[in-house]
Amino acid sequence: MPDSRTLETHGTVLIVLGNNNYTVELSEGEATREILCHLSGKMRRFRINIIPGDEVTVEIPPPFDKGRITFRGRKSDRLEKASKKKGYRGNKRKH
Numbered sequence: 001m002p003d004s005r006t007l008e009t010h011g012t013v014l015i016v017l018g019n020n021n022y023t024v025e026l027s028e029g030e031a032t033r034e035i036l037c038h039l040s041g042k043m044r045r046f047r048i049n050i051i052p053g054d055e056v057t058v059e060i061p062p063p064f065d066k067g068r069i070t071f072r073g074r075k076s077d078r079l080e081k082a083s084k085k086k087g088y089r090g091n092k093r094k095h
Helices: 041-045 076-084
Strands: 007-016 021-028 031-039 055-060 066-072
Touching (some): 021 055, 031 041
16 A cells, blocks of 8 residues: 555556666656656566556655556557467467
């Protein structure tokens, strides 16, 4: 649960850096800014993949210069990209 001083906002991943770090663009009205973010523990534990263009929820603690990605939003583009890969079968299972 976020601290009372922690901001929770939405953003878009711009660049995937090494070591589970990402550059995220936050759009607040007309103003936009970029901050450095890392994955939260549960996302790291369950190996949630983040790619550029994903919409994410970010928690930003009081220095407000770095953040933590806590949720990856669903995007239809991800499904379209996966379906174009060779050998993708979707949710069809043989019993």
